[in-house]
Every structure is written in structure tokens, then in C-alpha cells.
Amino acid sequence: MSALKTAPPAAPARLSLAMATFLGLVALITALGAGHLVAAFVGYQASAFVAVADFVIAHSPHPVVVWAEQTLGTADKTVLKIGLAVLLVGFAVLAGQLSRSRPLPGQVLVGVLGVAGIVAVYQRTDVGQLALLAPVLATAASLMVFGWLHRRALAPDAGSGAGLTRRQVLQRGAGVAAGAGVAAIVGEVVAGRGSAAGSRAAVGPLVAARKAPPLPPDADFVKLGSPPFITPNPDFYRIDTAFVVPQVRAEEWQLKIHGMVEREITLSYSDVRNRPLVERTVTLACVSNEVGGDLISTANFIGIDLVDLLDEAGVRRGAQQMYATSVDGFTCGTPANVALDPQRGAMLAIGMNGEPLPVEHGFPARIVIPGLYGYVSATKWVTDLEFTTWDERQSYWLQRGWAEQAPIKTESRIDTPASGTSVPAGTVRVAGTAWAQHIGIAKVEVRVDQGRWQQAALSAEVNKDTWRMWWAEVPARSGSHTITVRATDQSGYTQTDHPADPVPDGASGWHSVSFTAR
Known part of the structure; x- marks a missing residue:
């Protein structure tokens, strides 16, 4: 009898490199689109992309921060966006390459990224616990899409209905990506309806009870080559740590003054606007400004005297700093004696050059304290003022080696x-x-x-x-x-x-x- 010949075992099915990469990218697009859509309803800052970027900004080593400030200047946020996008694409490609035979390795990598996004959102101070839905649902959608497409692409018999042909996988993957893109657009539209721009437009004109003196005709030498004395709002320099401009509606904004004070005070936007407003012409400068640099601008700010609010709160002896917190979690320490000096002209500003503060410059309210560099005097989107000591609290830039006292140099x-x-x-x-x-x-x-x-x-x-x-x-x-x-x-x-x-x-x-x- 002749020996029976047995066929060699079939090689396990494997995705091609191109198909594996495609599945990883579709999973990434799904996560971003779903996260953006959900974030529109629970808080734009809940987008995992935004939260992770802000986490990077908040926890970058001091040398990296200094390098970015001096090398990239105002382009640092754009570079971070591009860098983070490239990193995510790299992870998506890696997830696909690890999963040519089975989806689990890629799903584990996707899950790790999802957990990173969840942790980043959880640590934010400007969103509620409901905001966790955005990264959780984004991660879940990404895992499901990746697993579903992977199973269909690897099914042994694409013609039986259990699997899909290569063309069908590409078509369905492209459809999912397009749907995620539509979800992102819908999220942007929904978020725009609840953005600060509409709230700002509804504020109306701000009329100061004490207006700044009119500028003399020879306040600048524009015809001879100097800049205009008053910097137009679109040209006013902007340096901050916010990856995405915070969207705070005036009707939802509050300012709390507490800590080493006799009386805690909480103010609404209407509380501030209904007080007699004052207008002051002030030049602000960034500490990052190099010699000859342009990180300095001048505006007519409208608001209320900060010292009046502090007198009402009754700041106690021993308070060394006014620890200001922005809605996005940025912190700033101002020497208390400067904030309390009635001759300094410190303001809680709600207007700039005849209109409500631009959103990117702190709407609904910001701090403006003349004579100090912005990192200790000009908190935008301010929501909290705590009086404390230097030992008790260290603000964002102090933690990175910058000085407590920061008078602007001549x-x-x-x-x-x-x-x-x-x-x-x-x-x-x-x-x-x-x-x-x-x-x-x-x-x-x-x-x-x-x-x-x-x-x-x-x-x-x-x-x-x-x-x-x-x-x-x-x-x-x-x-x-x-x-x-x-x-x-x-x-x-x-x-x-x-x-x-x-x-x-x-x-x-x-x-x-x-x-x-x-």
C-alpha cells in the first residue's frame, strides 16, 4: 500500500502591511471623530487630543519649556499640534503592524492610548466628571471598529459572507473614516453654538465711568517708523499655555476670592459689569521677550479696580501672593503687596480697546497689573484668586525656575x-x-x-x-x-x-x- 500523503497545514492568515496600516489609521480617525463629537456636549476641553496636549504642556521639563519659548515663540502650539498628530499616526500604524495575524496586540496599544486620554481628561480642572465620556466612548469606538474590520479582513472565506474582499474592507473602512469626519464636523458646529463667541457678542458695548485720557496727537511716530501707540486687538501679542483657547460663556463665569481673607467673595460677570467701570491705557510685556523682540503691546483696558475687590475681601496680614487660576488650570503668582497697592492700578479687566475682551485674550475676564511681566500679572480666563504664601503654593512658571518678583526691565x-x-x-x-x-x-x-x-x-x-x-x-x-x-x-x-x-x-x-x- 502506498503511504497516504497529508497536505501541509495551511499558513495562518496575515494581513498585508498596507491593509494593517489602513486598519490602524481608520481606528485612529474613529477615535478622534467620536471623541470630538461627544466633547461638543460635555465640554470641548474633554477631547482627548486637547487634553493630552495640555498635559504635555503642563508637565514638560523646564529645559524643554525654555527651548520652546525661545525657539518657537508663538508657533509653539502649532508645532505641538503637528507633533502630536504625527505621534498618533505613528501609534496607529504600529497598532496595525502588530496585528497582522490577530487584533489583540493592536487593541492593547489602542487601549493604552485610550487610558492616557482618560487620565488626561480626568486631571483637568475646567471640565466635570461627565467629560470622561468623551475619551471613554472614543476608545470604545476605536476598539470596536478595529476588531470588526480586522475580523472581516482575515475571514477565511470572503465570498461566504463571513468575510470581506479586500475591496470591501477598504470601502467599509473608508466609510467609517468618512462617518468619523462627519461626526467631528457636527461636534465642531455644536461646540460653536455654545462657544464664548456668541456670549461675547451678546455683552454689548462697555462704557467706562472713568475713561482713559485721550491720546495726544504726538503719542507715536507711525509716519517715521514706530508702531501705532494702541495695538489693534488682532495684533496684540499672545503668549499662554492654552493648547486650545478656552471657551467660557459670560453667563457661566464666576470669580472666587478666598484664602487668607476675612470674607470669601464670589462674583458673576453681571456683578462686575454693573459696577462703575474704569478704563486705563496699559502696556503689557512678556518675560520671554528677547532684546528687540515684539512680545509687547498696548491697549485700553476696561474693568474694575482690583484693589476695591480685595479691600472688600479683607486680605489678611501675612499673605504674600495672590495665586490666580485660569479656567484651563494655569496658575500665576502675583506679589500681594503689588496687587494691594492702590497706586498700581491693578484691574480685573473685561474689555479691551472699546469692546469686550477677545476670546483669545481672556474673555470673559482677565487680570491686568501694570509694571510686571505677564506671567505674574496678566492671567487670562481667570476664575480664582487665592491669597496665600510663597511656600504654600507655587505657580506654573515658578515651578519651572522663573522668578517670584518680575518687574518689567527698562x-x-x-x-x-x-x-x-x-x-x-x-x-x-x-x-x-x-x-x-x-x-x-x-x-x-x-x-x-x-x-x-x-x-x-x-x-x-x-x-x-x-x-x-x-x-x-x-x-x-x-x-x-x-x-x-x-x-x-x-x-x-x-x-x-x-x-x-x-x-x-x-x-x-x-x-x-x-x-x-x-
Whole structure:
């Protein structure tokens, strides 16, 4: 008898690399779309993508934070969005590659990412517990879609109805991805209806009982090359830790003042708006501003005197800082003696340049304290003021090595001519800006190359809490030249030429630009 021949066992079914990658990407898109849709109903900040990004911002090591501030500037959020998106795509591709034979390895990886999103949302202070539905349902939807498509793609007999042909898997996967995209769009529309923009539009005009004095006609030298004295709202610099601009409706906003006070106070938006409003012209500056940088702007802010609220609360002796918290969890420590100084002009601001605060600049309310860098004086979307000690609380930037006391340094910059430009030889017009908030600028001097210092003409002083423009004409023969500027404030201090980085309490040094005279 001849021996019976047995067929070799069939090789286990495996997805192709391309199909495995496709399934991983569909699972990712499903998670993002479902999460975005649910977040529209339970709080936009509950989106796992947003929550994880904010978690990265809040827990990044200090050197990384400093590098991002100095290297990326205002593009840091965009870079983070792109980086996080690339990372998620990488994880989605990896989940597919690990699951060519069975879905479990990829599902485990998806589950780990889902848990990370759930933890990130759980730690947020600006959403309720219901917000956990967004990352939970997003993770569940992603796992189900991944498992379902994987089973159909690997079924041994696609023609029997148990499985699907390659074309059918691609069609169904594309359909799921399209549905997730529609869900994301619906979520965006729903979230937009409950956004702060509609609430802001309903606020109406804000009329100050005490208006800022009108600007003198020579407050700036725009025709000579200086910036306009009042910075338009769209051009006002913006530096904050918010990955997505918080959406706070005025009718839902509250401010709590507590801690080392005699009486806790809770204010609504109407409580603030119905008080007599004051308007002040104030220049704000970011501590990250490099010498010659543009992270400085001026606006007419409308609000109420912060010291009046603090007097009503009765701040106790021994309170060292006003610990402010934003709706997104950002914290800021202001020296209590500055906040309580009636001559400082600290404000709880609700308006900016004749209109309610723009959403990206803190609507419904923010803190504005002249003379201090923004990281200790200008909390946007503020919801909580706690009076405490420095030892008891450490704010976001103090934890990262920045200074407790942060008075704005006397500085100046050259706005024109721009560095690297060519100008006609002979007399060259130079213009720029100087600032010494809460002290005032006394004079500005310029020099060409290493020549003698020449005093510049100053614009009219609006107040000591705002910048001051200047201009001068200097001789420049044909060739390359360097112009340098320095300012002296009204205390008699001339800004140092010693260069210092922004960390820990602001940059210093003389600003110079190089140009060619032809």
C-alpha cells in the first residue's frame, strides 16, 4: 500500500502591511471623530487630543519649556499640534503592524492610548466628571471598529459572507473614516453654538465711568517708523499655555476670592459689569521677550479696580501672593503687596480697546497689573484668586525656575531701519520704542557704530505704565553700519548693556541693528 500523503497545514492568515496600516489609521480617525463629537456636549476641553496636549504642556521639563519659548515663540502650539498628530499616526500604524495575524496586540496599544486620554481628561480642572465620556466612548469606538474590520479582513472565506474582499474592507473602512469626519464636523458646529463667541457678542458695548485720557496727537511716530501707540486687538501679542483657547460663556463665569481673607467673595460677570467701570491705557510685556523682540503691546483696558475687590475681601496680614487660576488650570503668582497697592492700578479687566475682551485674550475676564511681566500679572480666563504664601503654593512658571518678583526691565528697541536693509547714504532716520512701565522713560539715546551717543526725540508721555516712541536722525556714510539704542528711565537708571536671557526674570541688553548705506 502506498503511504497516504497529508497536505501541509495551511499558513495562518496575515494581513498585508498596507491593509494593517489602513486598519490602524481608520481606528485612529474613529477615535478622534467620536471623541470630538461627544466633547461638543460635555465640554470641548474633554477631547482627548486637547487634553493630552495640555498635559504635555503642563508637565514638560523646564529645559524643554525654555527651548520652546525661545525657539518657537508663538508657533509653539502649532508645532505641538503637528507633533502630536504625527505621534498618533505613528501609534496607529504600529497598532496595525502588530496585528497582522490577530487584533489583540493592536487593541492593547489602542487601549493604552485610550487610558492616557482618560487620565488626561480626568486631571483637568475646567471640565466635570461627565467629560470622561468623551475619551471613554472614543476608545470604545476605536476598539470596536478595529476588531470588526480586522475580523472581516482575515475571514477565511470572503465570498461566504463571513468575510470581506479586500475591496470591501477598504470601502467599509473608508466609510467609517468618512462617518468619523462627519461626526467631528457636527461636534465642531455644536461646540460653536455654545462657544464664548456668541456670549461675547451678546455683552454689548462697555462704557467706562472713568475713561482713559485721550491720546495726544504726538503719542507715536507711525509716519517715521514706530508702531501705532494702541495695538489693534488682532495684533496684540499672545503668549499662554492654552493648547486650545478656552471657551467660557459670560453667563457661566464666576470669580472666587478666598484664602487668607476675612470674607470669601464670589462674583458673576453681571456683578462686575454693573459696577462703575474704569478704563486705563496699559502696556503689557512678556518675560520671554528677547532684546528687540515684539512680545509687547498696548491697549485700553476696561474693568474694575482690583484693589476695591480685595479691600472688600479683607486680605489678611501675612499673605504674600495672590495665586490666580485660569479656567484651563494655569496658575500665576502675583506679589500681594503689588496687587494691594492702590497706586498700581491693578484691574480685573473685561474689555479691551472699546469692546469686550477677545476670546483669545481672556474673555470673559482677565487680570491686568501694570509694571510686571505677564506671567505674574496678566492671567487670562481667570476664575480664582487665592491669597496665600510663597511656600504654600507655587505657580506654573515658578515651578519651572522663573522668578517670584518680575518687574518689567527698562528696555528699548529699534523698529526702523530693519536689520539687514539698505538705505541711502547721508542722513538716516531711526525710530523705535522704549518702555519702563510704572516708572516712565526719561530719555533715549542712539549711536552709530562706536560713535558718541545722541539723544533722540521722544513722543508725548501718555502715562508711566505705557511705552514711549522715539526717533532720531544720524549720519551714515556709504558702507555697513550698526545702530545701537539705550534708554534711561525716570528713576535715573540707564538700561544695562550686559546681556541676559529671559530666564529667570526677563532679558536685558542694548538692541542693535546693522544696515548698509549706499
